[in-house]
Amino acid sequence: MIKGKGIPLAISFLTGTIIIIAFFIPHAPFGSFEEISLRWYSIIAGFTMLLGVDSLLRLHTNKIKRKENHWAYSIVLLFGFLLIVIVGIISTIRYGNAFLTGSGFMYMYDNMIIPLQSTMFSLLAFFIASAAYRAFRARNFDATLLLITAIIVMFGRVPISEMISPKIPIFTEWIMSVPQMAAKRGIIIGIALGAIGVSLRIILGIERSYLS
């Protein structure tokens, strides 16, 4: 009984319902429940970080033990992980907070994480061209429309377009704020309706896949 799904379903029902009640009755004892539960949520989510890190480290430790393909890169990964964690701990002890400017941790963040992150994303600028070729071949009306809109938006965002005609950036802005906004709004409304539906199914215990 205690190991079954009864207690988890009751917990989901109670927490979900109390948050909804708190929304409609913003007074004691419900008033601060949303804020408290968000804080509690963050704390529990913090612990899940350990599960994720454990999973990553276990995977790569096993790779090294079994000498699987490219196992040497797993050593690099573990080295990077240990390096920043050790520097982070030392910075926390020394400065009280690892995130203070001038700490070794922030030095690693500025000179390693930021360059790696932005370079990884900028690399997509090259590959997006080949993706665009495949996606934008004007095979039908819809694909042509996608192609033309993308070209206008890209062109309208660079200074040369204004030099050719000042109307191009204005037209780009119109695309972004009228037809693009309309479709985006439709999609957001659809997502919101879907999310509300799924949330109600979870609270009422109809949706149980998260417990399997």
Added chain:
Amino acid sequence: MITIGIWIAAGLTLCIYSFLYKDNPFYKFAESFYVGISAGYWLIYTYAYVIQPMLIEPIRNRGEFVLLIPAFFGLIMLSRWVPKIAWLSRWSIAFMVGIGAGLGVTGYIQGFLIPQIQATILPITGFNITSLNNLIIIVGVITTLLYFYFSKEHKGILGWTSRIGITFIMIAFGASFGYTVMARISLLIGRFYFLIYDWIIPIFG
């Protein structure tokens, strides 16, 4: 120290860009290092911005022992490491999913659904540009929503309206794609700017 930092950043940047030639050990090194260092970064971040200020400090300094409840749920989340008591982690998952679902109902209604509907109810006051734009937005929102209505076959009026809807969706996707490309190009320019002005010119003159 600053110079060493610039050399490290430039080296890692070049390692990643070496992938443009082909997959190679330099790229793989930088990629693995990035994954490891990011995982470590988020671990320290979680401690510094979540566990320390939201759990340890309030208990230690203000005696908020009620926070032992989420700490308990957090700890039983780790029961996944012990197969015999792994079922306990369902309680924590249920707690998080319950909060997420509760906020899903209230948050999506308050933060997305109502504001988006409100913003779509626009005035059409005669033949002018503003009214035309408002009309396009109203038609675009309704037809986009109808395109995603799959409970009835897209034939007749529903077929025509969903056809208009897909036209709007294609314009939106094209615009989003163009926008994303430009964002990536900006990042690329930023990296080249760093390589040229922060690394090559100051160091090699």
